[in-house]
Amino acid sequence: MRVFFFSTCIGAVAFADTCINSIKLLQREGVEVIFKKDQTCCGQPSYNSGYYEESKKIALYIMNLFKGEEPIIVPSGSCAGMMRVDYQELFKNTPYQSQAKDFSQRVFELSEFLEKELKVCYEDKGSPTKVTWHSNCHALRVTKCIASAKSLIKSLKNVELIELEREEECCGFGGTFSIKEPEISYAMVSQKIQDIQSRKVEYLLSADSGCLLNISGAMKKQGVNIKTMHFYDFLAQRIGA
Structure with a gap:
């Protein structure tokens, strides 16, 4: 299985080790992880502040950058929600509505992908x-x-x-x-x-x-x-x- 990995802004700036650990969790299950080096913000800060037209430009860039059939894995429920739900709202009744819907169906927050799609089984090696x-x-x-x-x-x-x-x-x-x-x-x-x-x-x-x-x-x-x-x-x- 191949997946795209979306690191998030804070992940790139302050939680780089978390992004690496997230990728390791996927690789441990035999998943090939693709990291798009030109990825940027999902657009949530501007969207939440009411800058909808500006947010559309960011969202369209992200949707085009991650074209394909591969799942898009996000180690953040916040950014995953923006990409899976709010993108559809942004492009409702626009020429990009269908693209946003198809894109949203490929977005998974990491925990739900590990549990529901990969059905992981872990051995706890830590102390109580x-x-x-x-x-x-x-x-x-x-x-x-x-x-x-x-x-x-x-x-x-x-x-x-x-x-x-x-x-x-x-x-x-x-x-x-x-x-x-x-x-x-x-x-x-x-x-x-x-x-x-x-x-x-x-x-x-x-x-x-x-x-x-x-x-x-x-x-x-x-x-x-x-x-x-x-x-x-x-x-x-x-x-x-």
């Missing part, structure tokens, strides 16, 4: 630990891939998943929201951190780089010692990938 999970808003409500990520966590025999009480509440990142409304954003992430601390876990896991940057940065300021880790780094580490 307790973790909790943060669901980013787009993955939860647009891509709807959280169940796959949790299924993979629960398959690790030495990992105990302790659910957050207010898991479905935003951490306050929201892309440009955290820049435009920093006071509100910080209040939201502080509530999220209180919930995380109450779980008495070793790790906070999430499959969204932006949320992790937001939460881990606030934790550092507040002196909270719980480890934060991208889910695909954690998964690769547990299985020795």
Whole structure:
């Protein structure tokens, strides 16, 4: 099997190791991974800010860059949601509507591809630990891939998943929201951190780089010692990938 890998902006800038680990998880299953070096942003920041015409240009570039039949694997429910759902909305009733629909059907967030398409079976090689999970808003409500990520966590025999009480509440990142409304954003992430601390876990896991940057940065300021880790780094580490 051959797949395209979409690294995301934050992946390219701040989570390069996570992208490499994500690719290793695919290669471990015998998948040939193609990385398009000319890939760029999926267009979500401009789309969420109301710049729809500008977003169409970016989306069309991405759709043309990833032409073919291969699945497009994205290690982010946020970007996957943009490419799978919002692209169709952008090009509704336009000459590109059919192309956007065909493209969207090839987009998978990594956890759902591992669980549903590759049907992976992992041997947990790590020591016993307790973790909790943060669901980013787009993955939860647009891509709807959280169940796959949790299924993979629960398959690790030495990992105990302790659910957050207010898991479905935003951490306050929201892309440009955290820049435009920093006071509100910080209040939201502080509530999220209180919930995380109450779980008495070793790790906070999430499959969204932006949320992790937001939460881990606030934790550092507040002196909270719980480890934060991208889910695909954690998964690769547990299985020795």
